[in-house]
Amino acid sequence: MSNESRSTTTSGARAATAPRKVAHLTPDQRVARGKAARNETPRRSHGSWEQATNRPDPVALLEEQATSRVPELVPLRYGRMLVSPFTFYRGAALIMASDLAPTPRSGFITQICGDAHLSNFGVFASPERRLLFDINDFDETLPGPWEWDVKRLAASFEIAGRDRGFSAADRRDVVRSCVAEYRARVQLFAAARNLDVWYAHIEVDKLLEILESSVTKKQRAKAQANVAKARTRDSMQAFTKLTHEVDGQRRIVSAPPLIVPIEDLVPEGSGRDDVEAELRGLIRSYRRTLETDRRELLESFDYVHTARKVVGVGSVGTRAWILLLLGRDGQDPLFLQAKEAQESVLERFVGASRYANHGQRVVAGQRLMQAASDIFLGWQRVNGFDGEVRDYYLRQLRDWKGSADVDTMSAGVMSAYARVCGATLARAHARSGDRIAIASYLGTSDAFDRAIADFASAYADQNERDYEALVAAVRSGRLEAESGM
Known part of the structure; x- marks a missing residue:
């Protein structure tokens, strides 16, 4: 890979974009905007979902995405999506964005995740x-209708509840818990000062307190064990698990197709030395997108080795690399992940990103929505081995990262978890959108909650039909799927 020298690599913004004029309305004016939007888009209107007669073929949308991905990894993506309707949903962000485009919207725009499912x-x-709880995937982030994030999150709980075998009543309670918490938190943020909204965050200790009244003693102990495990997931743990010594040098282990070292992709005599030199150049160029103090920290590490690594369900097939660097000695590792950033699935429906570099789009959105972001979060544009120009964002591979075990959740635990996710999404939206207008639109009744619960149930039915379409496409030979490892 070689870095491309152009001004948008570091500045990133499209040259034609004029400075945004900000209107400073009074709180009363913002409340009036929210109430007026109810007349145009009643809250109950969000509850409907019907498949349009001209709805795109969901399998065709997946095939379209596959054209820009690593060909040998695409069957692995389909294999992962075939595990269940829930895993299918995790990989179907483009399908749902297409479905959400014609649905009702209040007209208020926030920075949205674009793929806000519960995982x-x-x-x-x-x-x-400090160990924080937050959204942790921003590949699709873009300014857009806040309702789309709420609907994708709510539907994910309905679908996960079906996967767990919960009753229809329990699933509805879970979804309504999520949306009610979102609405309540937006109301709180609407009354808060701007800086208080910006500083708001959920520490894990507080999260455990929230869960305490909803879980058993055994479940609480398991949650605490998972938190303790998350604190061990760092560069040192990755170093121990993912590397070994070869001829006196530290190298990333080979575990194809999930992990493939650079030398297996670029054999000796095929320009491997040039590739290694280019990777060092990539790191030096990427450091310019970091804060000045973090540039100094990154400079204290020396590049050692690289491998391609397969990532989560929705991103399988996009190019992702792990880069091993060492600091003061051979036991001072830093693992970075460089992940390809393609066009957001939202762009064809809400307009192009203001950033020419999709890596910067991801980083800007993540910094805007997260309470705190990785100190090594940055971006770069490079030429791939095939000569194609691609955008990437970089961050630490692991830094106390952990996720909820959805496969073992009881209905009560999932309901509590749904509340936390709803609260987190509300905080993320409040940082960029008109939280007062949105709170006014939502109101204090449960009208919106009930509507979204209706939507989630109807869309889960649609997701099951789309899942069966993928199953049929694989059975017919239209698509090839592999289970992977």
């Missing part, structure tokens, strides 16, 4: 070494 929330370390 894209989790814990990680803040720069101050």
Whole structure:
């Protein structure tokens, strides 16, 4: 890979974009905007979902995405999506974005995740070494209708509840818990000062307190054990698990197709030395997108080795690399992940990103929505081995990262977890959108909650039909799927 020298690599913004004029309305004016939006888009209107007669073929949308992905990894993506309707949903962000485009919207725009399903929330370390709970995937982030994030999150709980075998009543309670908490938190943020909204965050200790009244003693102990495990997931743990010594040098282990070292992709005599030199150049160029103090920290590490690594369900097939660097000695590792950033699935429906570099789009959105972001979060544009120009964002591979075990959740635990996710999404939206207008639109009744619960149930039915379409496409030979490892 070689870094491309152009001004948008570091500045990132499209040259034609004019400075945004900000209107400072009074709180009363913002409340009036929210109430007026109810007349145009009643809250109950969000509850409907019907498949349009001209709805795109969901399998065709997946095939379209596959054209820009690593060909040998695409069957692995389909294999992972075939595990269940829930895993299918995790990989179907484009399908749902297409479905959400014609649905009712209030007209208020926030920075949205674009893929806010329940497995894209989790814990990680803040720069101050506190364990936080937040959204942790921003590949699709873009300014857009806040309702789309709420609907994708709510539907994910309905679908996960079906996967767990919960009753229809329990599933509805879970979804309504999520949306009611979102609504309540937006109301709180609407009354808060701007800086208080910006500083708001959920520390894991507080999260455990929230869960305490909803879980058994055994479940609480398991949650605490998972938190303790998350604190061990760092560069040192990855170093121990993912590397070994070869001829006196540390190298990333080979575990194809999930992990493939650079030398297996670029054999000796095929320009491997040039590739290694280019990777060092990539790191030097990427450091310019970091804060000045973090540039100094990164400079104290030396590049050692690289491998391609397969990532989560929705991103399988996009190019992702793990880069091993060493600091003061051979026991001072830093693992970075460089993940390809393609066009957001939302862009064809809400307009192009203001950033020419999709890596910067992801980083800007993540910094705007997260309470705290990785100290090594940055971006770069490079030429791939095939000569194609691609955008990437970089961050630490692991930094106290952990996620909820959805496969073992009881209905009560999932309901409590749904509340936490709803609260987290509300905080993320409040940082960029008109929280007062949105709170006014939502109101204090449960009208919106009930509507979203209706939508989630109807859309879960649609998701099951789409899942069966994928199953049929694989059975017919239209698509090839592999289970992987």
